[in-house]
Amino acid sequence: MYKKDIYTILSNEPLTPVVYRMVLEGDTQYVTRSGQFINIELEGKYLRRPISVSDYDAKTITIIYKVVGRGTEQMQGMVAGQKLDILTGLGNGFNTENEAQRPLLVGGGVGVPPLYNLCKRLLSEGKRPTVILGFNTREEIFYYEEFKALGVDVHCSTADGSFGTRGFVTDAIRDNGIEYDYLYTCGPLPMLKALYDNTSCDGEYSFEERMGCGFGACMGCTCKTKYGNKRICKDGPVLKRDEIVW
Amino acid sequence: MVKHYDLSVELCGVKLTNPVIPASGTFGFGREFADFYDLDCLGAISFKGTTRDARFGNPTPRIAECTSGLINSVGLQNPGIDKVISEELPHLRQIFHNPIIANISGFSLEEYEECCAKIDKEEQVEIIEVNVSCPNVHNGGMSFGTQPESAAEVTRRVKAVTTKPVFIKLSPNVTDIVAIARACEEAGADGICLINTLLGMRIDTVRRKPVIANKMGGFSGDAIFPVAVRMVYQVANACNIPVMGCGGVSSASDVIEMMMAGATAVQVGAANLKNPYAAKEIIESLPEEMERLGIKRLSDIIGIVK
Numbered sequence: 001m002y003k004k005d006i007y008t009i010l011s012n013e014p015l016t017p018v019v020y021r022m023v024l025e026g027d028t029q030y031v032t033r034s035g036q037f038i039n040i041e042l043e044g045k046y047l048r049r050p051i052s053v054s055d056y057d058a059k060t061i062t063i064i065y066k067v068v069g070r071g072t073e074q075m076q077g078m079v080a081g082q083k084l085d086i087l088t089g090l091g092n093g094f095n096t097e098n099e100a101q102r103p104l105l106v107g108g109g110v111g112v113p114p115l116y117n118l119c120k121r122l123l124s125e126g127k128r129p130t131v132i133l134g135f136n137t138r139e140e141i142f143y144y145e146e147f148k149a150l151g152v153d154v155h156c157s158t159a160d161g162s163f164g165t166r167g168f169v170t171d172a173i174r175d176n177g178i179e180y181d182y183l184y185t186c187g188p189l190p191m192l193k194a195l196y197d198n199t200s201c202d203g204e205y206s207f208e209e210r211m212g213c214g215f216g217a218c219m220g221c222t223c224k225t226k227y228g229n230k231r232i233c234k235d236g237p238v239l240k241r242d243e244i245v246w
Numbered sequence: 247m248v249k250h251y252d253l254s255v256e257l258c259g260v261k262l263t264n265p266v267i268p269a270s271g272t273f274g275f276g277r278e279f280a281d282f283y284d285l286d287c288l289g290a291i292s293f294k295g296t297t298r299d300a301r302f303g304n305p306t307p308r309i310a311e312c313t314s315g316l317i318n319s320v321g322l323q324n325p326g327i328d329k330v331i332s333e334e335l336p337h338l339r340q341i342f343h344n345p346i347i348a349n350i351s352g353f354s355l356e357e358y359e360e361c362c363a364k365i366d367k368e369e370q371v372e373i374i375e376v377n378v379s380c381p382n383v384h385n386g387g388m389s390f391g392t393q394p395e396s397a398a399e400v401t402r403r404v405k406a407v408t409t410k411p412v413f414i415k416l417s418p419n420v421t422d423i424v425a426i427a428r429a430c431e432e433a434g435a436d437g438i439c440l441i442n443t444l445l446g447m448r449i450d451t452v453r454r455k456p457v458i459a460n461k462m463g464g465f466s467g468d469a470i471f472p473v474a475v476r477m478v479y480q481v482a483n484a485c486n487i488p489v490m491g492c493g494g495v496s497s498a499s500d501v502i503e504m505m506m507a508g509a510t511a512v513q514v515g516a517a518n519l520k521n522p523y524a525a526k527e528i529i530e531s532l533p534e535e536m537e538r539l540g541i542k543r544l545s546d547i548i549g550i551v552k
Contacts, residue, residue: 001281004522046467046520047311087522210307210457212316213519216278218271219294219323220309222302229302229323234278 002089002215003030009082010060012075015142019110020076021054024061030089031056034096034118035186035206035238038063039214041085042074048087049075050214050233052186052206054113055120061088064113064142090214091237094118094204100182101127104203106169106195108134108187112143114206118184119150130178131155134169134191138162153178170198183241193246206238251533252543255289255510257488258411258436260345260372262289262511265544266501266529269492269515270295270349270375270415271320275334276342282522285342287529289511292347293330293338295377296365298357300326304382310448310457315467315494316516317446319460321382322351327361335370345372349415351380355403358390363407374410375490376400379417379442381464388442391417394429401433411436413490416481418473419445427481438481439490439513441474467516470494475507482508482549498528498535508549 007026014020031038031053038061039048049071055062067076078084096118103122105115112133122129131147131154138158147154156164157172165172169191172178183203185195192205209232212218216234223230225243230236253264268279270292276285285291303323310317325334327350338346348365352358358376365371378391378400390396397414404412414430416423418441427438443464448457456462474493482489491509495501496517504512517524532544541547 002522004282041520045311046313046315046516047309048520210309212309212318213278213522215281215522217274217522218309218318218519219274219303219320220318221306222320222323223306224302 001030002087003027004085004087006083007061007086009078009080009084011080012078015064016140018067019064019142020067021062021064022075022078024063024084024086025059026061026086028056028058028061028088031061032089033093034121035093035114036089036091037214037237039087039090040075042071045071045074047212048214050090050211052114053117055117064110066110087214091233092235094184094206094238096121096125098182102180103127103129103182103184104173104178104180105129105131106134106173106183106185106187107132108169108191109140111185111187111191111206114186115184116143116146119147119152123150123152130180132157132169132172132178134172134187136160168194170194173199196241196244196246203241204238205241205244207232207236251536252545253532255545255548257373257490257511260411262345264289264529264532265505265511266525267292267347267490267511267513268518268525269513270377272515272518275330276338279518279522280341283526286344287526288342288344290345290347290372291338291342292349292375292513293334294324295322295349295351295380296324296327296330296361297322297351297353298327298361300324300329305459307457307459308463310463312446312448312465312467312469314469315465316519317448317458317463317465318443319382319458319463321460322380327364331364331368335368339370346370347373347375349375349377351377353383355400358400359403359407362404362412366408366410371410373413374404374408375413375415375439376404377415377442379415381417381419381443381445381462382460388417388419391426392420394425397426398429398433401430401435405434413437413439415439415442417442418477418493423477424480424484427485431485431487435487437488437490438485439492440481441470441477441493444470444473466494468494468496471500475504478504478509479507479551496524498531501528501532502535502539502541502547505544505547506549506551510548
């Protein structure tokens, strides 16, 4: 189920020059899984802006977004106290109901945020997650310390080698000799594909696509899977490894 | 004092409690919206454009935002007529108890004939809406709706195999909408629905490529409302069959304006995608708008503007 409601901005602060964290206060009862997203109405914009939920509790939803266009530029300028019309509880999210005890979480760029709540959830279920964060440069890194503060092993890769393993997340997995029994990942398509090709472990991959409505009505974001057509917004954004068609 | 406002209208003998109908392609088969509200407040529902075979549609990305609207190039993704009849229609009937409008599209005269004949046998369907105006498919859809002769031919063939009221859904991407509407009327159409989306395009200036994989798509949303009102007005004044107005409707005021232009019923499309409660909220605010404008019975204002 979903909720369309008015949410109040509690804070909106930069994590890097182009990545912001916004905390929203309001009804969070329909956010039920890590990896779901919300869809934000912005003044003067016809379509809402879908942003993944990074964390949530009984009263707040935290999102982390990158300023990439007019809509997110508008969000960047928002201040505490402002109100937003938002649809919450969208998307399937990650499923943690499995036997895996040592899951690996791999995030790339703005694919990192939804893994934060997932990591907390896995820890609360008594599992031992390892986290790998991939960025282009040291300056782009965010949430490295926040993940560390959860008490999990965190590794970084940067494309230019300015921090952690030089190269991609797949290099970081290899160089650190990480052992794991399940994979949760979110990030740019080439990263997801590289993980799929370079690992054999079962897992869940969170995808991105240009959306119209965000709740399954317009069929704008449909993708093909081994088990038929799926809407990224409604049947996804998380797909199981065995159903992915590249 | 509680005033009574009569919102009911009648389309070819089909009684609607109010004139507001979610437009085909923006409402699926109702499932997603039933998670938001009780669908029975809607006058009718026009379900997702259905073809003979299941279709994936066009490659993604197939959505592009615009000022006051969006472009889509979904390309008639649907499960195919047989699955619509066996799965979607029975489910829609469970969650919705007012008239169902079946939107049928095709790539050949035979396909229109076959699908319309099949859906005509379904008692849950009250009206057949024949889509000859989808801009997102090649060798079908819109190509039938841009010439009076071909639009009339589809109409004749469908009318020959059906018993329910047949509305032809027309494209605005034509030079003379009246000639096409008249040709459909003469070929036996029971009503006209217009407008479908306007052919549009956006370019990503950073990538120097079209935003949409298929390059072009159908433009809808608030921005096209004046075009829709104009075409509804022209067609309603030139034809003697009822018109369902569609295009950029997003408020009760828009519904009334469209009806004054000549629409008997009004479809709400893209607004549903922006606000899932759009159709419901429009219906709820109709009485207030009627009071403001001194309207007691909505049906009184159909085509009142000459």
